[in-house]
């Protein structure tokens with residue numbers, strides 16, 4: 225952390241200029257609640273030189289912002305901007321569930337994904353550039369309802385439950401949970417990745433150690449599921465990233481090692497786990513129904529690289545001009561920014577979510593004054 229602190233002063237000047245999208249403020253492993261990395265910890269570190277020891281990774285997404293496609297080939301795609309490993313390691317049993325609790329999430333368009341990477345030792349010492357990610361959970365859009373996974377997450381009290389495949393070998397892993405917001409995905413560099421990392425030991429008797437994909441090889445800016453206009457009836461969506469891990473029991477073949485961006489077959493919502501997720505987090509969450517319940521649609525579709533080109537009926541006449549509102553609480557109008565503008569959230573408070581562990585309160589909605597506006601691209605995080 226010593227080296228970390230030297231860089232903090234330099235970026236402190238940029239703090240607080242924009243407002244929240246969101247981050248994972250807490251997570252539940254096998255029913256036990258754990259502290260997430262709060263943006264306040266950044267300032268705590270700046271001001272006092274220390275912050276609480278947690279399993280969640282440090283990151284400098286100080287506006288709760290995102291990693292954009294032009295950053296996919298940088299180390300920031302791993303665990304967000306200037307990330308550093310958490311000091312602690314939580315624990316989950318193979319076959320168990322990790323529930324990620326986001327701050328109030330504003331974007332209902334886009335996939336939700338979870339990866340794991342074996343650390344080969346203490347994840348507190350992990351080198352993010354060497355971590356090889358295995359996708360264990362992915363969900364895109366339900367073609368029947370046209371509801372995206374991100375909306376399912378919102379509807380489930382801003383939480384997402386990922387079942388840990390029972391076949392995975394025990395050991396220390398970094399869990400990489402991610403929302404990719406696609407409300408601006410129709411434009412180059414318009415997708416928004418929100419990766420969040422946590423050190424979690426997987427216990428149990430699994431033996432599978434699948435090979436994975438380096439962070440810089442996960443995505444390309446022009447992947448069909450990244451450069452994607454969502455403002456149409458979606459009939460084929462290719463979830464970004466490598467293939468979903470398939471437990472090797474029976475087949476013996478590892479999966480998730482291929483960083484192919486031309487997946488030919490995908491399921492709209494799926495989980496690699498063989499057990500159904502049952503949240504045991506009733507004491508910490510008000511709506512404990514796991515979002516993996518949304519995996520009822522197992523429609524298989526043959527996707528093609530033309531996915532991004534099939535979105536020809538974009539509502540271009542229904543876009544929002546510069547600084548017009550394009551989202552946020554209570555916004556019912558268009559969420560599409562006019563060309564060249566990107567949505568950014570603004571907040572009266574101009575502050576981050578500072579709710580500590582009161583992660584489960586419905587009334588939080590009121591203190592979130594955020595709405596979204598169309599802004600010029602290439603801002604602070606560009």
Ligand SMILES: [Cu+2]
Pocket residue numbers: 244245246330331568569
């Ligand atoms: Cu946002």
